[in-house]
Every structure is written in C-alpha cells, then in structure tokens.
Amino acid sequence: MIQNTIRPRGRPRGFDELEALGKATQVFWSKGYDGVTIDDLVAGMGVGRPSLYAVFGDKRAIFLRALRAYAEKKGASTAEALLSSQGLRDSIAGFLRYIVESATEEGSAAGCLLVCVAPLVDDAEVRRFLKNATAGAAALVERRFRDGISAGEIPADFPVGARASQVVDLSNGLTMRARMGTSRKVLLRDAEEAADLVLLPRGTNHGPSGGARKARAVRG
Amino acid sequence: MIQNTIRPRGRPRGFDELEALGKATQVFWSKGYDGVTIDDLVAGMGVGRPSLYAVFGDKRAIFLRALRAYAEKKGASTAEALLSSQGLRDSIAGFLRYIVESATEEGSAAGCLLVCVAPLVDDAEVRRFLKNATAGAAALVERRFRDGISAGEIPADFPVGARASQVVDLSNGLTMRARMGTSRKVLLRDAEEAADLVLLPRGTNHGPSGGARKARAVRG
DNA sequence: TCAATTTCGAACTGTTTGGTACGGTAATAG
C-alpha cells in the first residue's frame, strides 16, 4: 500500500470515510430514511456520534452523500452491464439482469436505495437528484437502442424514447417486487421476458377485432 | 338521512370512523409510515388523542386498517376500470390510465399508498397483505387477457401470465414516476404506449442479426 | 332533575431522540 499522502497532524481516524458511507447506505437501504435514527447510523457506520457530526453532518447530509455515492457506483455498473454486450438483446437483458441481481443481493436489503427509499424522502434536492438520475438511465438505454438501429438489429422506426422509458419502468417494477420478497429466480425469468417484450417490433396492429384506437401523438 | 340504528347510550362521537380512516390514509400517503407521528394523525384525522387510541389502537393498527380500506376501494376501482371496457386494448389502457390518474390526483399526495409507502413498512403482515394484493392485481389482468383470447382479440398463444405481471410492473413504474413528480400528461401518454406494448403479439424474432439468445423455459 | 354512560380536551409521565460539551488518547513537530 502506497502512502503517498503525508499524514495529517493529529490522531488518525479510526474509520474510513467512504467505507463508513457505504455502511450508512446499507442502514438507509434497510430501514428507509425516516426509519433510521442517529444511533442506528452510529451503530451501523462504526463511527462515534461526535465524529459523525463533525465529519458528515446531520442525517440529511449523510443521506445525500450516501445517495450520490451509491448512484454513481450503481450508475457505472449498470452502464457497464448495458454496454458490455455486443448484441442488443443481451445488452437489455444484461441491464435488467443486473438490476434484479443487485436488488436481490444477499447481505444487502432487498430492493434499491434509489427506487425504494429515496422517492419517499420529502426533500427538494433528493427529488431533483432522483429525477436527473432516472432521466440519465433512460437516456443511456435510449442511446443503446439508437446504436441498435445503426447496427440493423432493430428497424429504423423503433420507438427508442418510449421503449427506453418502458425499460426503466419495468426495471423499477422488478425492483419493487424484489423489495416485496419476490425471489431472484422469478425476477430473473421476468427480466428475460421483459427484455423480449421491449424489443418486439412496433405493432402494425394485429387480430381481426382491432377495435377503436384513439389517435394520439407519437414521440420520437 | 335515515336513522335506522338506535343511538348508543353516552356522548356521541364527534367524528366518523371511516372518514377519519380516510384522512389517516392521506397522512400516511404523504409522509410515509415512519414519517408520521401520533400527533400528525391526531391533527390529520380530527380525532382527539385518547379517542384515537380507544377507537383505533396504535399507529400500526391504524395503518393496517387504512391500508386494507384503501386497497379494497382501489382494488374495486381498478377492477372496474379494467372490466368496464369492451375491447381489450381499451381495458388495459383504461387500467393504466386509472392508475396514472389516481396517482396524480390533485389534493392527494402523488403516487400510491400501496406502491410507494407500504413496501417500506418493515412488518410481516403488511408484506403478506401486499403480496396478496399485487398477486390479485396480476391475476385480474391475466383473466382479462384470457377473455381476450376467447374473444379472438389476441392469439391463443399469447403469454397471459408474463404479460399480466408486466402490466403490473409497468403500472408500478408509472406510479413511482408520479411520486417523483412526472406530470400527469406525460404519464398518460406513457400509459397508452405501455398498453400498446403489452398487447404486441409474441415476437417470432425479427431482424437479420438475431444474435445468440439463451434458451430458457417459457411459462404459461 | 338526577344517575349512568360514553366521548372529548388538556395535561402528565417516562422514554427516545438529536445535538453538544468535556476530558482522555493517539499521533506528529520541534
């Protein structure tokens, strides 16, 4: 281990800041935001109460830092899951599989901090952050769809925007079911089926009794 | 107003039990479970603190009653939205539209008690109730799909089970986005697109570069 | 009018919680 940073003057810390933040994430993840007390964080993070206030600030500040760090890490992982595969279906399925796997990881609480916990936090900054994060996820998927069009894997009129947000909706639905205790096995199967669904070619209408469909705008 | 029940002996109550329960639902809905205090309920329900304990019990009991009443009412409404239309597409779209509309109702908090609040409550009975409720919703949609097969609106090999749980996943995704502040207009458009998606005929695979798809079991 | 019964409002009690002050401890600098 390289020690390229000179030690600060006084007594060294008894904890690693980022590691403690990771533990805070777990605490919030399992108990929700309002459900955790400072003592929960003290116990879970392995940081004494005064140090906690001195280094991180109050509960809200800790949550915001934990949320940002978690989103950054998870965003990178999902992007990798999405972009590492060659084929489009494997990309989408890999994305959804990763979502399911991380939502059913043993040792962590079920679900996802971003999907199951953060939306309930009554805080403007959290909401703003969340909206950006989900928009980013949808944009990522949409870009992958566009690449799929370029590669000829899907037709040029594939509704990339709509399907991208449907992928996100479906992944959120899978995550919520994970939180509610649905097994990884079932969710992995459903992830595959979801990937199949969102890759279906645009319907030219089927069946004899097509019924009256309301005309409406189509988005790009 | 008919007075067919004889008045009980003592001082009459200053509140209606079911109305108060409805207000409790709103309180939990907007603040989450852990976020509400007894004083919040006292203020929101218009019931004095001792009466609240005497009539309803503690916070957990109030939440369980509110949850059951809410689920019953919402279950009936969604079933009606699903079954009132003749055509299958209108049924599914009506279902999703109703979900979006009730999740973006003005005057209530955004989202849904069942989707956004209840899953975070760390209580075995709540979890059990939720699992049953979502299974019931999926079963309802699945039955509608079966009727669609009987009516010849969709092919006989339509994957009713998978598509039903996808409808539920998508509706949960829409609800979560409502909670995060997405506008009703956008969500209504996405509800229509979701209805289109889940009614697409099963893919016989498309495009020239079909890629390597893992073989896997197919459910009924 | 008076007793019995039920609810309501205010106040009370023990506990939990958020946040801080204080002395002890472990490291570096000279």
Place this chain on the structure above:
DNA sequence: CTATTACCGTACCAAACAGTTCGAAATTGA
C-alpha cells in the same frame, strides 16, 4: 521529551414522542 493537533468515548441536555390519566361535556334512561 514536550507541545500541538486531531480524534475518540462518555455523559449530558433540551426537545419530541408514545401512551395514559383525569375531569368536564354531552347524551340516554329513569
């Protein structure tokens, strides 16, 4: 070896909280 710096653990305080007690108020029955 001493001074300085920064962190750690304990203990403390005020505010918030859950749950209860108690007397007043409202209604029925006699």
